[in-house]
Amino acid sequence: MDPMTFSIIRHRLFRIVDEAVITLKHVSGSAITNEGHDLMVSLYRADGTLLMGGVGFLHHLTSAAEACKAIIRRFEGQIGEGDVYLLNDPYTAALHTSDIYLVAPIHHEGRLVAWSACFVHVTDIGAMNPGGFAPQAVDIFSEGFSSPGLKLLDRGEMRQDVLDTILNMVRSPEMVSLDLRSMIACCNVARDRMGALLTKYTAPVVDEACAALVEQSEQLFRARLRALPDGQWQSRQYLDVQGETARVVLTMTKTDDRLVFDFTGSDPQSRHSINCTKWAALGGLFAPLFPLLCYDITWNEGVIRPVEMIAPEGSIVNCTRPAPVSVATVGAIQSVNNAACTTIGKMLAASTEYRDQATAVWHANHFAIFKFGANQRGGYSIGILTETFAGAGGARSFADGVDIGGEIPNPISRMANVETVEGAFPIRYLFRRRAVDSGGPGQFRGGTGGEMAIVQHRAPAGGIDYVISGKGARHPMSEGLAGGYPGAPNSYVWVHADADADLGAPDRLEAIPGTPQPVSWGVYPLRGRDALYVRWNGGGGYGDPIVREPAAVAADVTSGVVSDSAARDIYGVALAASGAVDLTTTSALRAAIRSARLAPQEASE
């Protein structure tokens, strides 16, 4: 087709998604949507296949396509102009119950021509724990309301009985109502703007452009795959919950212009809510694949076609109903994100042309902490600790990872200011900063994670409570690449205050007076002078740490992100009292590390 018209239509589709995202954020005024950018808006073709994916939580792009298809199957023959459908059942298409999809048909001159879909993480879904993540859930039935597809708006009219039923099942009905309204407004904008596009260019021309766009993405992606080496790469992820360790094992095979992701060997589904369904696992694969392999290609069905997934039934990445899945997005799905990032990274690192696109794992381990309770201004507050969106960048083949730089599956998140949190919740931060030695060592260092501690402050009820779904305190999850080490794991500590200790001005965990107790899973109080300490993981390193530029190690020590002992023991760099590199000792240290590696090893464990 005419390349100019094609270019204009493509750009406009892009902007339609953008405008719909703006609308979504505007109407929902919630922190998780606005700060965390925990949302997604995309356009789909008439058959429900992905046409234009936006920048949001990327593991939703394929799942929402399946949601469209599920709605098409269920409502065949009854889909009217102005309808809006709701779907949040993880065994049908969604990731977990609290990420609600709204799916809306777009008609032109009476014909169904496309779909828009969006999601936000709603404030509550009526699961046994508040906020959507339910660490105490034992099955899908304890994870709140879930629907495999219902009609929320019928030809533009809200079905009030349906809405009231949903709101009757959730803890914060006004906020959930607003979440739903924001998504409806988003669907409306997408439909109006698509309508204007269709009117200006006619449905056949737009449809031709859409078909060409999908075709183009497929061709470009296949060409890229052909330019990469054939081979097989593996990754193993370990998730620990309550002392039990679950494994996600991924083997990625690239042959010519095809990619197969095979999860054979992964553990059976867990009794904890970290499992994910197959649609969620598929989304989890694509979340890193889009930005790592298709950064310059439109994210649509064309990218999906060359990819196949094998996920054994009943495993942690394809669980069987009624296994609980409410923590999936920060559980098995995130491990799938990490494993795919690693296998793709290994493939890229094996290519001279594409090595500069390879990255070690970024932010491998969210820590969903929802705090709730009466606040200092006479109201009630509930919300996520947004530090969980501030992960660490993985190291790259040409540069260190970005300290507290975010994550790949959700490229444009941010965390709230301390003052914002302290203004809304009766808590006080003792410190929040980069965590020393958290970035995975390597020739290029992984970005550092962070650490923080909070205490209650002038809470009318003497404190607040929080739901924590924290895994990964035992095993590092942000794998390194090309010899780089993984980033440090997460840590969650409840410091019980001593009876009469003065808190003082502690600026690190060890300086907080009291008795530490690790916590990770469930609902806990934060009261009196007790403190909650959280350290979150650093990014994986790239390359061998003993070839890292010694001056870079010295600079890291000066700025406080690498300790003297790590400099010496891991990087083999000796520093003089002035902080400058002692080159002679450094050479000796590095030689010693090399020969220790080459020495015959005792079999361990």
Next chain:
Amino acid sequence: MQDSPTLSYLVATDVGGTCTDTIVFGSDGGIHIGKALSTPPDFAHGVLASIQSAATPMGLTLEDLLSRTHLFVHGSTVVDNAVLTRDGARTGLITTLGFEDTLHVTRGAYGRWAGLTEGQMKHPVKTDRAAPLVPRDAVVGVAERVDCFGDVVLPLDEAAVAAAVRHLVDDKRVEAIAVSFLWSFLNPAHEARVRDIVAAAAPGTYVTLSSDIAPVPGEYERGSTAVINAYAGRITRNYLTDLASQLATRGYGGATMVMQGYGGLLPATEAADRAVGMIECGPAAGVIGAKFLGDLMGDADVIAADMGGTTFKVGVIQGGQLEYAREPMVDRFHYIAPKIEVVSIGAGGGSIVAVDPVTRLPSVGPRSAGARPGPVCYGQGGTEATLTDVMLLIGYMDPDQFLGGSITLDRAGAVAAVSRQVAEPLGLDPTAAAIGIYRIACAQITDLIREITVERGLDPRDFVLHAFGGTCGMLAAAFGEELSVRRVIIPYTASVNCAFGLISADIAHEYTTTRTLGTPAPAAEVNAIFAQMEARARAQLHAEGIEPGRQRMEWSVDLRYCRQVHEVTTQVHAATPLEPAGLARLVDDFEALYERKFGKGSAYREAGIEMTAFRLTARGLMPRPVLTVEEEGPADPAAAFMGQRPILDLTSGGMANGGIYDFTRLRPGNEVAGPAVIHTPITTIALHSGHLARMDRWRNIVVTTVS
């Protein structure tokens, strides 16, 4: 125009990235224009050259003009330039112990992606933060703590402050220190104490307190503001001092007023200590200029679009009100200061046109050939086809009449470049390729303006569009039609619009008090907050010689729905001090504004409404320029007709014979129907069939769509 010794002058000079523009406004209503190249980093040189270039055609020497000037108004990119080129002072930061990384961690990913294009955001592996203005080892934490009520939780460790100052000054050799403590905007005592300690221990060190420069919540942005101000502080102060003395040497005896990013003026002595206030003050002045014209012509809703060689900038005036930026940035650093929102993209006459080798999609920019080497057709060594070359191919530029015939444009070169870069890869002929690129440029601008207006809950169909800059006139009628704006105006002063904005601005001071008050609140409590700010403001204006009759106090309040993140600054329309009914009206106005901005159904009344900040704009009214008005004569433009040539007529989709007109020979009342082009000394106005352009009584060109 002949000079008379009884005339006095208002001189305004705006230093932009490329050009330094001057507008001289005489007491007789005469307008004189000057232009010179900007001369970074010694900008004062270009300022004098620009004023000189205005004086010469007036038959005056620089000294003559300056000695008869009663007011000099100035805007400059000096701060933007210091930050962009990393030419500021060696700066340190003192902050609350335990939060030393706040500046460098940039609220997580925010500082990594903010300021990037969507294409760059989709490619995170190739993204990083900008190199910081303060190295991490020049940040020192000291024990102290204030809580969310402004109460002291931990006293300031003064010994630690003294040690920090010694360390920064002696070991790190810093020349400036920024201070940013948690919650300091509620209780600035600890920060103020640090200033005293620095003054005693290291006199001469430039100090900026976050509670001074940005007394608002959000420690990352507030601290970043203090850092930028400290970093660029001395350069700004030296620049303004030096400029004042250079002007004085050449006979100027009056005051200098400096434009701020929020569109108001400050006396140079005050502006010197608020470097962040000057960031992007030129584009802000441009919006003020558009607002002045809009007010004059009775248009309260204006989209101001400026397209020059490298960027396309757009600002919005709605209901006569300016839109302020929520998250302003300089380079890629966030700061908080009231600033008129001006959004820009890399699209201008110098934007390189190309076909992406991977996707085979034709595109305009964001790469630019800049002023040097510039477009191929300028013959200055440019080899890559630009949007300007495309304009030549579609007949919008006359190869022999460019810049008054001073340069003959190289048409053959332009055709060859467009062929090579666009036509051949797509299998098109060069003209078809050029038409396609023109359509794409229009579509991209349309998409941008639509997004900017949607973001504010506005509908472009309610607006008039002002087109400024050398490239905008060639596209404005086309994208204005696609946006369905009411009309497109190419103002007479389009070439020096930012300087024009300088002379239509008032002195303005902005004060903010941050406090959370639920509604309904006692009016007395709100009045007490404003009374305190008004007292400061009146004293300030008095000191500047503004008598009470020229003082205006404008109140506004930030409100939000509880548990929501969007705050909306809402103007107080009722009489002040407020009665209970006036306060109730403010809340109603907020609700209406919220729904307009964020969409139907977005209001969350159930949770209640709270006030979070109280803002006072204190104005010292300046005399407005009175523009000369001419009688509108007959519609027939025959006197300005120069002939015909083939030009792109988008309405019919191809090249058509169009009338060519000379702007300088058009008279008020003349009408030109498309397809046609009007050549002005700085731009071309392209009209497609169905467009009608009329010269109004201020010599603005007003374009409407008639069919």
